[in-house]
Amino acid sequence: MVDKNIKISIVGVTGYSGLELLRLLYNHPNAEVISIHNTQQTHTDISEQFPHLKKMYNLTTMPFDSVYIMQHADIVFFATSSGVSKDLASEFIEAKFPVIDLSGDFRLPASLYKKWYKKEPASDQLLQQAHYSLADFYNNNATYIANPGCYATATLLALAPLAQHQVLDKDNIIIDAKSGLSGAGKSLTSTSHFVNVSDNFSMYKANQHQHIPEITQQLQKWQPDIEHIQFTTSLLPINRGIFISAYVKINDAVQANQIDKLYKKTYANTQFVRIMSQNQLPNIKQVIGTNFTDIGITYNPDTRYLTIVSVLDNMIKGAAGQAIQNMNHFFGLEESTGLHLLAQYA
Amino acid sequence: MVDKNIKISIVGVTGYSGLELLRLLYNHPNAEVISIHNTQQTHTDISEQFPHLKKMYNLTTMPFDSVYIMQHADIVFFATSSGVSKDLASEFIEAKFPVIDLSGDFRLPASLYKKWYKKEPASDQLLQQAHYSLADFYNNNATYIANPGCYATATLLALAPLAQHQVLDKDNIIIDAKSGLSGAGKSLTSTSHFVNVSDNFSMYKANQHQHIPEITQQLQKWQPDIEHIQFTTSLLPINRGIFISAYVKINDAVQANQIDKLYKKTYANTQFVRIMSQNQLPNIKQVIGTNFTDIGITYNPDTRYLTIVSVLDNMIKGAAGQAIQNMNHFFGLEESTGLHLLAQYA
Amino acid sequence: MVDKNIKISIVGVTGYSGLELLRLLYNHPNAEVISIHNTQQTHTDISEQFPHLKKMYNLTTMPFDSVYIMQHADIVFFATSSGVSKDLASEFIEAKFPVIDLSGDFRLPASLYKKWYKKEPASDQLLQQAHYSLADFYNNNATYIANPGCYATATLLALAPLAQHQVLDKDNIIIDAKSGLSGAGKSLTSTSHFVNVSDNFSMYKANQHQHIPEITQQLQKWQPDIEHIQFTTSLLPINRGIFISAYVKINDAVQANQIDKLYKKTYANTQFVRIMSQNQLPNIKQVIGTNFTDIGITYNPDTRYLTIVSVLDNMIKGAAGQAIQNMNHFFGLEESTGLHLLAQYA
Amino acid sequence: MVDKNIKISIVGVTGYSGLELLRLLYNHPNAEVISIHNTQQTHTDISEQFPHLKKMYNLTTMPFDSVYIMQHADIVFFATSSGVSKDLASEFIEAKFPVIDLSGDFRLPASLYKKWYKKEPASDQLLQQAHYSLADFYNNNATYIANPGCYATATLLALAPLAQHQVLDKDNIIIDAKSGLSGAGKSLTSTSHFVNVSDNFSMYKANQHQHIPEITQQLQKWQPDIEHIQFTTSLLPINRGIFISAYVKINDAVQANQIDKLYKKTYANTQFVRIMSQNQLPNIKQVIGTNFTDIGITYNPDTRYLTIVSVLDNMIKGAAGQAIQNMNHFFGLEESTGLHLLAQYA
Known part of the structure; x- marks a missing residue:
């Protein structure tokens, strides 16, 4: 050995x-x-x-x-x-x-x-x-x-290709983030009691999660005009995993059908970020137990919103x-x- | 009897x-x-x-x-x-x-x-x-x-007070909807197999759920300028329950601190819609087994987004x-x- | 009203x-x-x-x-x-x-x-x-x-028809009992933390559960020679429900093919005990939310053991x-x- | 490499x-x-x-x-x-x-x-x-x-030290076995539908599981007088893991306080069987993701039954x-x- x-x-x-x-x-x-x-x-x-x-x-x-x-x-x-x-x-x-x-x-x-x-x-x-x-x-x-924090990693990897190209509409960056319970640690509180978590789903710390400034300051380094993100966190009745649903608009510098290419290029040389095939979205389970972040993207031409999903194992x-x-x-x-x-x- | x-x-x-x-x-x-x-x-x-x-x-x-x-x-x-x-x-x-x-x-x-x-x-x-x-x-x-459909009911009750007063910013109506598995019915598919659902969370039918036009046409009756909603659906590893996270902007006709009042007034005479106390958000479990829809609201002054959560039992x-x-x-x-x-x- | x-x-x-x-x-x-x-x-x-x-x-x-x-x-x-x-x-x-x-x-x-x-x-x-x-x-x-206690009710209803007819082999009364977490109450302990319960199953208080003497004293009233029961309790990763697997031998006073009849007769006039059809066994879910106890029985001619399953909602x-x-x-x-x-x- | x-x-x-x-x-x-x-x-x-x-x-x-x-x-x-x-x-x-x-x-x-x-x-x-x-x-x-099969491995490792020393009371070998759903494979049946498994627990194939003869024939090799085992299988609402509760009596050739020693000696040179400390019982989660079988034993002097718990990851x-x-x-x-x-x- x-x-x-x-x-x-x-x-x-x-x-x-x-x-x-x-x-x-x-x-x-x-x-x-x-x-x-x-x-x-x-x-x-x-x-x-x-x-x-x-x-x-x-x-x-x-x-x-x-x-x-x-x-x-x-x-x-x-x-x-x-x-x-x-x-x-x-x-x-x-x-x-x-x-x-x-x-x-x-x-x-x-x-x-x-x-x-x-x-x-x-x-x-x-x-x-x-x-x-x-x-x-x-x-x-x-x-x-x-x-970095768990939510921050998942969110930043989801937005990096857009922020680095400074194409995000800074006023409409909406993150609906969900996490399994291990993210909250071992402390015994009523919110970690099995009976309160199982068969349930709840939002917590809406607009108040401590990863918000961590995310914002990094986004700003990439795209300086970003001031705020709309960020909420919810608790999934599972042990592990983070699922980020990001809803963003992009400016005219990039076309919707270029987005896939942009993501693939950004992460072409990384080992731990996987971009899903076109219009496929990852689920939490496919990354549990791994160091991967999996990302999928889908565009809505009616609303002009891009939906970006990223998943990772919060403990890894x-x-x-x-x-x-x-x-x-x-x-x-x-x-x-x-x-x-x-x-x-x- | x-x-x-x-x-x-x-x-x-x-x-x-x-x-x-x-x-x-x-x-x-x-x-x-x-x-x-x-x-x-x-x-x-x-x-x-x-x-x-x-x-x-x-x-x-x-x-x-x-x-x-x-x-x-x-x-x-x-x-x-x-x-x-x-x-x-x-x-x-x-x-x-x-x-x-x-x-x-x-x-x-x-x-x-x-x-x-x-x-x-x-x-x-x-x-x-x-x-x-x-x-x-x-x-x-x-x-x-x-x-009405399950997602449609939860979404429409969440947005009705705003749409009826025609104060929604029509370009930024974002709904991140989640449902327990019973919503998908009894049919045996790989997506209903226990091993694929348990410990998992996945988005499906993004921008393609058949409740989208049902919601939009009703919103339009209330606020005619609404054309589209950004609407995604995800699967929770639970049997019952719908959880709607709606992110919306409102126009100047109403102030953020009036929203609570608006919701309470709209539903004052209903028996089955309960508005949570200020800044409290409902969880799924508190409505399972009941005919209630519970709604909570919180406002983010930084992003100017309102977060509206509504929950209901999809089977009831x-x-x-x-x-x-x-x-x-x-x-x-x-x-x-x-x-x-x-x-x-x- | x-x-x-x-x-x-x-x-x-x-x-x-x-x-x-x-x-x-x-x-x-x-x-x-x-x-x-x-x-x-x-x-x-x-x-x-x-x-x-x-x-x-x-x-x-x-x-x-x-x-x-x-x-x-x-x-x-x-x-x-x-x-x-x-x-x-x-x-x-x-x-x-x-x-x-x-x-x-x-x-x-x-x-x-x-x-x-x-x-x-x-x-x-x-x-x-x-x-x-x-x-x-x-x-x-x-x-x-x-x-009565929850485990005691489920066990006593499972064994009553046999004990009342005094046909139990007193030396081989084996109860493997399982319960959902609500049976343990609201207290915050590491054993009620979601992360420790979810995806898990564990035995606790083996031979030491306080319902053991409660069960034994009632069985003795029906069949005085019973001194002890072999009784273990395990924790299911669910909120509600008790599942009793009882393994017993019966003496020659009753034949295996008479057992179904004995159970049906014992509970013929009750409203809340349901005996399953022959060789069918109940599952927990069919009694959750109800006041029923459902009981099923199956006999193994090789081992001469009778398996009795009883289920109930521990909260009801x-x-x-x-x-x-x-x-x-x-x-x-x-x-x-x-x-x-x-x-x-x- | x-x-x-x-x-x-x-x-x-x-x-x-x-x-x-x-x-x-x-x-x-x-x-x-x-x-x-x-x-x-x-x-x-x-x-x-x-x-x-x-x-x-x-x-x-x-x-x-x-x-x-x-x-x-x-x-x-x-x-x-x-x-x-x-x-x-x-x-x-x-x-x-x-x-x-x-x-x-x-x-x-x-x-x-x-x-x-x-x-x-x-x-x-x-x-x-x-x-x-x-x-x-x-x-x-x-x-x-x-x-070997999953149930068979867990059961045989639980009983091997006793069977190899031929101290099992052959007429009272009772196995209450539980498994997570992956044991049943990918096939889509109503018994693998999430809604039927979640929040539920059910016994299946009582006395009829195909691992029964596999276990019995191996036990016979160790202790020839064993003819039958009382063996039932139940479905846990989890993905992975087997939990065996074995209830056995032992003959006078060995004393209850020698059992721990017997188990530790039998498995002293193995790498993948772990005997728990005295009176501690393993839970499923501690072996998930591993090739271990963990075994715990507790003796009830009142009933003279030994309870043996063994757990393993059925996929590993x-x-x-x-x-x-x-x-x-x-x-x-x-x-x-x-x-x-x-x-x-x-």
Whole structure:
């Protein structure tokens, strides 16, 4: 077996994203998890706590310890809730030690973070060290990588070809986004109780989801006149998956029948974005368990609205998988290393 | 017990809507099902075929027989697939015998029916006898009632207060509609196979659903300048329920903070439309098992889009329940008779 | 409308059973809920807290107040968790005021309650006033009715015809019981989190469920030599429903081909137990939303084991519906009053 | 990358098991799928037909062609329905070309096959060439491998430690087995329609499942006095997973407190059977997506019944995964090659 030369520490290992990192990294040929940390718990055999890890991992959770991590690991993943890395990551930033942060703490400027997350932000000085890295448009080798949010990834990949060509009608960008429950994490609330989710569908945080500014600021980089998006989020009675229905108008610079070509060209050299055949739309299931984002487009000549559907697995492409893709870039590995994942058909 | 004086025949009793009519009519104090008909099957004990009806119904299916029905019943319900009543209902129309048609055969003018249903329409002469009856806006006592479609009911009730005041921006009426699987009926297709539906979410018939012209023509009656709606439909991994997310802009004739009032006023005298408290949005589960349509509204000052959510039970308000509501109107009964239905909380 | 002459108070109205009582009693022609009580909360508009009750109930929760209840109501339902009624119900018992208790507090002798519920029991004096009332075998008009548990009802109805004829092989009574999640109530635990329930199935409380002594003591009344049952419980990823698979051997006093007849005879005069046609087995869905228990039987000549399947809706027959059936008996009403409920087919 | 030296053909590639083989073999370091065959379809681009395979497989289905397969491949997998390989596989048997057969056609002697499958069996001569290979008890290097059924694998692994020590009370072996829907395959029947499966649970083929003789004959090899098992199967409203609840009595040769030790010893050297910690029972989700069988045991001193729970993924350990494990054995590879699969936690 190949030498697993990249040593990884994970902070927040008992959350959904942390456990998904453990799962995916098990089969990464060049990387190995050498320590797992939990902000609350200490010294628990991870496979006793999570029997699905039996015979696979022989690791014990440790309290967070930045010195230990910097001495033993090559990179640290923060798979923590928002509000944790902004405090704990500063030592790594100061030491220029590589961090991939799956939380939202370093994705926004201080003022926007404060407004949308309703928490105190990290300092401007720290925030400036972080680079927001949409892995399929990799363009930087920053040491502190802010891994994009799940909804943001699905939405940005759906709109990128249009925004990059600046053909979006900025006043009518409507996103109806849906997510499975794992996106909300492990916390026990009435909205995660099985009886309230099963056989149900509900909209939440309409116009208030914290991924809105994350999406808008990236769109603006591509098409500067975009100020706002109409963005709502709803909860699907499934465990995994994001489904974005985007309704947009485009300006005269591009014709409807050119759109397919535009999408195919934009993603021609990517490995993890698949454009569906003409007028076919993807469903959630075809990407679950994978690092793919699948995109389909259909145009309505009556309303002149374009419908763009994009789907991804929120735990993989929307979290742990994209983080590994970013890690692969950082270490100069082929970006799909450890991510050759296919969806279960049945 | 009250004399159950209204005698009812049901054609198409073994489909989902027919079985739901049987279920609801069991407890109707003034009506009784006296014959059940099936276009294919004959002479089957309905409670042997459907054990959930044991000890409740003692009826045998009969072949379709218009003479029998007109001799013994006071009204006939067609709970048939599209394409059936346009042929079978003509005798009733000619005899001016009361019909409530749950199918789409008499909802559209001939040309639109042909275009969207891809079937030969009924004759113009017959079509003119039918009245499209959105039960919560009851305004007619036609003998042939075309009962509205499930998506159409949910969408029209969501938009009626705005369209009736003609304040919709006609170019940006975007409906992202979702339905549970019972809306697709009993037919066995790969899209109804459990493995393909469970843990999945998919868009289908984008811009092509046959309820689009049904919605548009009714909106036009309220606000004549409306020509088109942007309308997509998606499949939820649940049995019942429709969830409409409508994104619309409104013109200056009405202010955003007046919208709540407008909705409450429009539906003040209805029994089956409930407007949620300000900024609260309904979920599907709170209407399942009931004849209610629940509506919530939220306004985004940044995008100037109004989000309107409406939910209903597609088998009740979207089919059998509204049909009974229409029947109650026709016979001069209180419209909620037999429809005092509450949702299961757990 | 008929005079709703029976006045009802409900204690514990915001739990699943309390809300189900509200739902079912809405359509009871002879009864009316006049006050609702919650042990924690006070003075909340019930339809603000639970929007599915809008336009149906105009009631405000009150703190528990036994004096108020005895002055204004004719009967009180305890829809509380175990450990509540044993303390709160004593005043009613002393005043001989009618109580129907949906909790387990008065179903067992003190010693068994202590062992299985791990709580202090009510006093022997109070316990003796209570009558365990399996409604389909009504035989008493006690003022304090201990309403049976959901698993217990399904199991006892499945085994009653055999136990009453004392033909069960006492050493091989094996019950593999499954329940939907509503049986576990509203409390937020990791075992009720959607992500842990969906796509999953798990056994819990094997040999330790508190309904075991409840079942055993009733079986003993019918067949005194029965000492123990092998009873496990598993969690289905659905909201409602109980499915009992019972595997039993029978002694030579009865032949396998007589079993069907025995079951049909035992339940010939009941309204809410339906025996399936020979070799047909019921599924959960055909009883959801109803007060029925459906039972099917199949015999294996190779193993000499009889398989008995019984299904019911844990919230109705297993809780609120049976409680109303018991109330109907108590007040001399026809036992199905208010309980003419049919299952949704789709 | 390692040379993928084993060349594989798959017959029946468009069924669930065939697609799962494609999925798993993608990441097998020593094997490669070189041709895919379908008994009906011909010359279809597999990733056009199944979009989840886009960017992963560039293969076109071919009609079945035994000559082509024997010329180009090293081994052929039959992932066909029962009744196919008994006809198509004879040429391979005669040529002593390696076959792994996932169907039931070569698991039983002719008379039992005829009785339980209700089809004409293969000839005795052919049947004798096949070896039933429970991969975790690998003991043969036959060229024709009859891969065990899903229920059979779960049941046999649950009972093996007891049967091998001949301590089972032969008259009381009761198996209550449950499966997700993928076990029933892709065929469209009313029992696979989403509306009939969702929110439901039903027993089917009680005492008649074709895995009964498969289990019994293997148990007999271990403990010859076993004649019959009491075995029922039920359908869970989930896609994947088998859950076996076995209730057995053991004779005096072994004490209840020795059982844990017995299980741990039996499986000490296996890679894919995990015994839970004392009194812990596994749930389905912890093995989905993996080749593991997890087993938990609990003893009831009152009834003297032992409850054994075993869980596995019916598409992997119950089909494609075990087939690959058998292939690894056949070619002398480490048995877990390509099968390092972890369950998704969320």
